[in-house]
Amino acid sequence: MSAPAPSSTDEPHPPHAQTVARRSVYWFLVAFLVALSIFALRNIAEKADGLSNAAAIRDWTRTSTTISLVIHELQKERGMSSGFIASSSRNFAETLGFQRLSTDQSLAVLNEKLLPREATPPVVERLREKLAALPKLRDNVSELKLSREFxxxxxxxxxxxxxxxxxxxxxxxxxxxxxxxxMAFVSLMQAKEMAGQERALLAAMLSDKNFSAGRMAAYHRIKAVEDARVSNFLRLAHPAATHTFQDILTQPDAARADRIRLNIIAASLREANGNTESDYPLPKAEEWFSVSSSKIDALKRLEDELGLAVNLSAHQLENRASHELMINGLLALLSFVLAAVLLNQIQRGRRVAEHRLSLADAVYQNSVESILITDAELKIIDINPAFSLVTGYERNEILGKHPRLLKSGRHGTDFYERMWHHLKASGSWKGEVWNRRKNGEIYPALLSIVAVRNHEKQITNYTGMIFDLSQHQKVEALLEQLRTFDALTGLPNREFWLSALDQAIAGGQRNQGCFAVLELDLDRFKIINDSMGHTAGDAILIDTAERIKNTLRKQDLVTRPGGNRFSILLNEITSPQDVATICEKLLAAFVEPFELDGVILHVTASLGAAIFPSDGHDTKTLMMAAESALYSAKADGRNLYKYYAREMNELGAQLLKLERMLRLALDHDEFSVVYQPQISAGDERLVGVEALLRWNNPELGQVSPVQFIPVAEETGLIVAIGEWVMRVACQQALAWHKELGFEVPVAVNLSARQFRRSDLLATVAQILDETGLPSHLLELEITEGLLMSDPLGAIEIMRGLHAMGVRTALDDFGTGYSSLAYLKAFPLDRLKIDRAFVRDLPDNASDRAISNTVIALGLNLDMEVLAEGVETEAQRDFLAESGCQVFQGYFYGKPMSAGELSQRIGRGEFRPPIAVDRDNALSACGK
Known part of the structure; x- marks a missing residue:
């Protein structure tokens, strides 16, 4: 198409010649200013280099000052270490330690000022490694492990x-x-280093009196190098510095050092000639070290003065360069401003267009979305960098190709027909597709296609924008995993478990299938957490998860809803025997002990099983059934599995009712204490009583301790009940003391929760103080299992009780697992033989052997031995002949009230211990 003719209102253009002339002047001025700017820039660059060099010298001086200090301290430490090793640690033992501290202080400054910098020379890496090895080197020096030379x-x-x-x-x-x-500064430092090597070598010679030819050769080499470096210094240094150096050489210590050197040389010659006698005794290594250090310290002071002089020169250079740089910078700035104003007039129009193009190109090149452009024939003519990152195709591989090479094969012909129909009708299309990368990987993407038309409405290009959805989907999957999986074990969590169980129920109802729900709980896991910490508990849980996964079948599911509980779904169950087989395998998985940092732990598990649909048709019912079965397994002794039975719900209801009544019993005064006498074997006198708890509920009547004690222990009520029993027993013991005129010690059982409380000792002390009972009349009985759950903690508690004067007894000995190594460490006063080993005496050979062993063990450990459950004369006689010292059982009396016991004592049925005066007895009680 031709361009339209101009209208009569258009202003005339200036003549061509004038335009050319104006542009020529314009460009001449620009060229002049550009040339001026280039000249100014060269000057600026030169002055900037000068300023940079001056700053570099100043930095070098500061760096060298720090390095000089570190070298100086290392030189002293080297010399002392040399003498220390050569004297086999006789010399420099104390001063070496102080020197190491000085060295460490200088190294700290070096680390702070120099070593942390980025882009440091390669030597810094070697230096870091050697400094890291310095503590090990010092240890080798202290332990005389390596040679002095090394x-x-x-x-x-x-x-x-x-x-x-x-x-x-x-x-x-x-x-x-x-x-x-x-150069003079560096030469002086190097000369001082050779002086330091001389100091170390001669210190070693004087320490071990070894003046061998090899060492003397090393000495002469060191002196030769030192002389060469001193010559360099004198040639380069300022006259004032050389004068100071000559003064150092004339110091009194310098003459002493020369004499020592001559004596060492003479000693070396004598040693070479086999003559060890000398008219000139050699000084000690410490004296040489002090004399030579005087010169080295003076050199260090001169070195510092030279460093200050270099720093001053660098500062002057820096000021001069900075001043010149500022002047040249102002000139360059002026030239740039003028050139910029002129160029701006030329480039203003061009900048607008270029800005738009640049903006579009920036968006195109930096877009996170893949972009490709095709011509009207669908040949790719351009792609952006994101396209290569997403698809794997480089630019030279894709140009000229058809976009069909991205096809995944997951879309049919009808899909593309609909897409192109919509694109031609509306000019654009947007939707989700599956594409293929160069490596063959198929990925989801959001595709947007736009048809580009020219002024004649003809399609000239297509642009496609592709957003990779795979990462988005991965993030969604990760979030879903974090939401539904346990972070510690990697197992599904409670939310996942409930969903899976709902799906299993729906599938079971639809397919008439069976599956089982297992609840697995680690036995006594709280003890591990309390005694070894949560880190150990977490390790047990992780190992447990692995053992369960390795035991289950592929179609089964294990989750961790929380705590030490694991919920398991057994799919495709055909009979209860399938469940039993898996439960037995799960229990067997815990036979192998757990090992935590060298500590062997035996952990068992209890299992409760419920089967769909016989034990429930919904999630809540099945979970409650499996949990009831689990509680039943724990109640029956743990380390076993139980199927759900409907009676368990009734039992659970009874336990809840018992717990409610138990919480009210103490306030309603429903508890009482009875006492069973303890009789001496030698003279059959009453030597004490055991306090036993009884509960008489108005609704339930007499409740057996076997029923309510476990409930009290589990709910924590046992703490308050136990303290009440102890207080009542102490009050009664004091009342007997006053009434009868002799002491009746009372034994009280400690529960597991009481024993593990941190305030146990304070509670016992408070009750003794409140009741006024002498502490030796109270005995606390502790079960074997309590002691072995935390032996070291138990020892500390019993020592505290003994310090108060309270006696301790080991109850039910032989029914659990005891370590004899710990048993002898427990500060126990009494060992009680459990009634299980007394019941069949004297007829049962095993019980005879066990009883004899326990009695012998207690006597050998200096403990009083008491036998529980003595009911016959034959049992008493056998135990007495075996050495048992105290009896307790129905043969002497059932547990009775305090009043009945007082009456029977009054009737002479129980012989009191050796009588004491009543007034003295009351005085002993503090009354």
Whole structure:
């Protein structure tokens, strides 16, 4: 199409010649200003380099000061270490420790100022490694594990690396005067290093009196190198610095050092000639170290002065360079401003268009979405970087190709026909598709296609934007996993479990199938958490999860709803025997002990099983049934599995009722205490009583302790009840003391919860104080299982009770598992033989052997032995002949009230112990 003719209202254009002339002047001015700017920039660059060099020299000086201090301290530590090893730790033992502290302080400064920097020379990495090995090197010195030569070499290597680090930061293009100062500074440091090596070598010679030819050769080499470096220093240094150096050489200690060197050389010659006698005794290594250190310290002071001089020169250079840089910068800025104003007039129009193109290109190149552009024939003519990242195709591989190479094969022909029909009708299409990457991976994507038309409404291009949905879906899957899986064990959590159980029920109802629900609980897991910490408990739970997964079938599911509980779904169950087989395998998985940091733990599990549909048709009922079965398994002794039975619900209701009544019993004064006498075997006198709890409920009548004690223990009510029993028993013992005129010790059982409480000792002390009972009249009985659950803690508690004067007895001995190694460590006063071993005496051979063993064990451990459950004369006679000292049982009397016991004592049925005066007895009670 031709362009339209201009209208009569258009302004005339200026002549072509004028336009050309104006543009020529315009560009001439721009060229002049550009040339001026380039000249100014060159000056700026030169001055900036000068400023950078001056700053580098200043930084180098500061760095060198720090490095110099570290080298100085390492040199002293090297010398002391050399003498320490050579003298087999006789010399420098104390001063070496202080020197190491000084070295560490200087290293701390080095680490803070230099080593943390980024982009440091390679030597820094070596230096870091050697500094990290310094503590080990020091240990080898202290333990005399390595030779002196090896230790000195390691220190020297470390110092050499520090010198290399110093040279690595030297800088470039330095003015000659400043460079001369720097070289003089480095030469002096190197000369001082050789003096330090001399100090270490001669300290070793004087320590071990070894003046071998090899050592003397090393000495002469060190002196030769030192002289060469001193010559370099004197050649480069300022006259004032050389004068100071000459003063150092004339110090009194310098003459003493020369004499020591001569004496060492003479001693070496004598040793070479086989003559060990000398008219000139050699000094101690410490004296040499002090004399030589005087010179080295003076060199260090001169070194510091040189460093200050270099720093001053660098500061002056920096000020001069900064001033010149500022002037040239102002000139360059002026040139740039003028050039910019002119160029801005030329480029203004162009910038607008370029900005739009640049903006579009930036969006195109940096878009997180894949973009491809095709021509009207659907040949790809361009892609953005995101397209290559998502699909794997590089630009040169894809240009000119048809987009069909991205097809996944998951969409049929009708899908693409609908897509293109909509695209042609509306000019765009958007939807989700499956694409294929170059590596063959199929991924979900959101595709948007737009048809681009020219001014004639003809399609010239297609643009496609592809958003990869795979990562989005992975994130959604991860969030779903975090929501429905246990973070500790990796097992599904309670939410997942409930959903899976609902699905199993729906499937079972639909297919008339059976499945089982198992509830698995670790036995006594709280003891592990309380005694070993939650970290150990977590490790047990993780191992438990693995054992369960390895035991179950592929079609089964294990979850962890929380705590130490695991819920298991057994699919495709054909008979209860299938459930039994799996339960037995699960219990067997816990036979192997758990090992935590070398500690062997035996952990068992209890299982409750419920079967769909016989035990329930919904999630809540099945879970309650399995839980009831689990509680039944625990009540029957743990480490077993139980099927659900409907009677369990009735039992659970009874236990809940019992718990409610138990909570009211103490307030309603329904408890009472009875006492069973304990009789001495020798003279059959009353030596004490055991306090036993009884509960008489108005509705239930007399409730057996076997029924309510476990409930009280599980609910925690046993703590308050136990304290009440102890207080009542102590009050009664004190009343007998006053009434009868002799002491009647009383024994009280401690529950598991009482024994594990941190305030047990304070509670016992408070009850004794409130009742006024002398502490030796109270005995606390502790079961075997309580002691062995935490032996070390039990020992501490019993020691506290003994310190108060309270006696302790081991109850039901032999019914659990005891370690004899711990048993002898327990501060026990009495050992009680359980009635289970007394019942069949004297006829049962096993019980005879056990009783004899327990009695012998108690006597050998200096414990009084008491036999429970003595009901016959034959039992008493056998136990007495075996050495048992105290009896308790129906043969002497059933548990009775305090009043009945007082009456029977009054009737002479129980012989009192040796009588004491009533007034004295009351005085002993503090009344």
């Amino acid at each position: 230790i000195v070499e390691r220190y020297t290597d470390l110092i050499d690396d520090l010198f290399e680090l110093q040279l690595a930061t030297f800088g470039q293009d330095i003015e000659a005067a400043v460079l001369r100062q720097q």
